[in-house]
Amino acid sequence: MTASPRRLTVLGSTGSVGISTLDVVARHPERYRITALTGNGQIDRLVEQCQRFLPAYAVLADPERLPLLRDRLASAGLERIKALAGPEALEMVASLPEVDAVMASIVGAAGMRPTLAAARAGKQVLLANKETLVMAGQLFMDAAREGGATLLPIDSEHNAIYQCLPQPFTGEARRGVRRILLTASGGPFRTWETAQLHSVTPEQAVRHPNWSMGRKISVDSATLMNKGLEVIEARWLFDLERERISVVVHPQSVIHSMVEYVDGSVLAQLGNPDMRTPIAYGLAWPERIDAGVAPLDLFAVARLDFEAPDLVRFPCLGLAFAALERGGVAPAVLNAANEVAVEAFLTGRLGFTAIAELNEAVLARDWSGYDALQLDGLAAADAEARRLARARLD
Ligand code: NAD
Numbered sequence: 001m002t003a004s005p006r007r008l009t010v011l012g013s014t015g016s017v018g019i020s021t022l023d024v025v026a027r028h029p030e031r032y033r034i035t036a037l038t039g040n041g042q043i044d045r046l047v048e049q050c051q052r053f054l055p056a057y058a059v060l061a062d063p064e065r066l067p068l069l070r071d072r073l074a075s076a077g078l079e080r081i082k083a084l085a086g087p088e089a090l091e092m093v094a095s096l097p098e099v100d101a102v103m104a105s106i107v108g109a110a111g112m113r114p115t116l117a118a119a120r121a122g123k124q125v126l127l128a129n130k131e132t133l134v135m136a137g138q139l140f141m142d143a144a145r146e147g148g149a150t151l152l153p154i155d156s157e158h159n160a161i162y163q164c165l166p167q168p169f170t171g172e173a174r175r176g177v178r179r180i181l182l183t184a185s186g187g188p189f190r191t192w193e194t195a196q197l198h199s200v201t202p203e204q205a206v207r208h209p210n211w212s213m214g215r216k217i218s219v220d221s222a223t224l225m226n227k228g229l230e231v232i233e234a235r236w237l238f239d240l241e242r243e244r245i246s247v248v249v250h251p252q253s254v255i256h257s258m259v260e261y262v263d264g265s266v267l268a269q270l271g272n273p274d275m276r277t278p279i280a281y282g283l284a285w286p287e288r289i290d291a292g293v294a295p296l297d298l299f300a301v302a303r304l305d306f307e308a309p310d311l312v313r314f315p316c317l318g319l320a321f322a323a324l325e326r327g328g329v330a331p332a333v334l335n336a337a338n339e340v341a342v343e344a345f346l347t348g349r350l351g352f353t354a355i356a357e358l359n360e361a362v363l364a365r366d367w368s369g370y371d372a373l374q375l376d377g378l379a380a381a382d383a384e385a386r387r388l389a390r391a392r393l394d
């Protein structure tokens with residue numbers, strides 16, 4: 001292992017992936033130092049994390065709450081931690097010269113600019129924030145290449161595929177791969193009839209059968225939009241055309257995804273559904289470290305099932321494929337509409353099946369006038385999609 005500890009910024013440290021990241025880091029104090037932690041609402045948790053990991057910076061998304069963070073750090077005797085807030089501060093801690101790796105685990109479109117900043121600054125980017133690739137796939141991959149960044153996928157499916165692909169995945173090695181198979185648990189309503197889906201409550205939707213995750217991604221898993229976003233994420237991460245990306249429903253969530261080769265071989269990565277495995281992989285790459293995850297007990301798993309996804313009951317997956325085929329800003333538009341729809345569903349203003357209806361209506365507009373290769377074009381499409389989505393809620 002390297003002599004000096006690697007220095008990390010954890011964007012979104014107070015969330016589900018952020019907490020799991022710090023759990024793995026705490027198991028290897030000799031390997032990692034935390035340079036910056038960031039959060040949105042949960043100041044108590046951010047301050048607790050600061051006490052434990054003593055970063056140089058603590059950053060909040062919302063500048064209005066900065067005085068409160070400063071007070072809380074001072075009362076904890078942590079005034080030497082620099083407290084900052086706002087989008088520029090998030091981008092700054094994502095690109096600090098002393099930082100080696102950035103865990104991009106902010107949820108939603110809010111994660112895009114700081115993740116892009118890390119890529120431009122040539123960091124090792126541990127990419128959990130899939131929305132960055134959905135919104136700005138081409139722009140982000142170009143920025144990572146030009147900045148000399150190393151991308152390590154943290155989303156469990158993409159991490160599994162990364163582990164099963166030949167590296168480097170170029171030239172002859174690329175031609176040896178026929179397709180990738182993204183596995184999907186099918187979510188909590190996999191076996192429900194459409195009629196039952198109309199009355200799904202937020203509480204039911206966030207209770208995922210296999211994974212413990214933030215609320216937004218849990219709803220996305222229940223609608224299969226998460227798998228749709230992941231198809232788009234895979235398209236950019238691995239530079240694969242749509243025909244080479246398949247989705248397989250696998251309710252046990254033990255196989256995290258697979259790669260099919262032209263000789264008929266299919267390689268899979270298996271493990272317990274615990275994000276600390278892909279996180280530890282990203283943190284230690286190309287080495288392996290203990291993640292605190294229990295060994296996989298195949299006798300307890302006993303069987304592995306596979307089904308085709310049902311695009312009639314779960315139309316969001318089909319919408320994602322459609323957005324990918326349309327290209328341009330269509331994926332960003334779908335992502336924006338979906339963020340508004342999920343938020344409205346979680347706050348009781350939209351029914352579960354209406355999430356897909358709203359997404360479809362917004363995506364159906366003409367989006368040809370926006371430039372997906374410019375941040376301004378993406379931001380304008382994102383804003384217009386949110387406006388249209390909100391207008392449908394009134
Ligand atoms: P979460 O809601 O638990 O945490 C999100 C984090 O982002 C928190 O730290 C929050 O404070 C911060 N945040 C929220 N809004 C923000 C804003 N406007 N500005 C700045 N920061 C903000 O979410 P999560 O489940 O940890 O997911 C994080 C990302 O990782 C998402 O993109 C998700 O799709 C992806 N991901 C999560 C999992 C999982 O198991 N949770 C698995 C794969 C991928």
Ligand code: MG
Binds near residue numbers: 155156157230
């Ligand atoms: Mg995933």
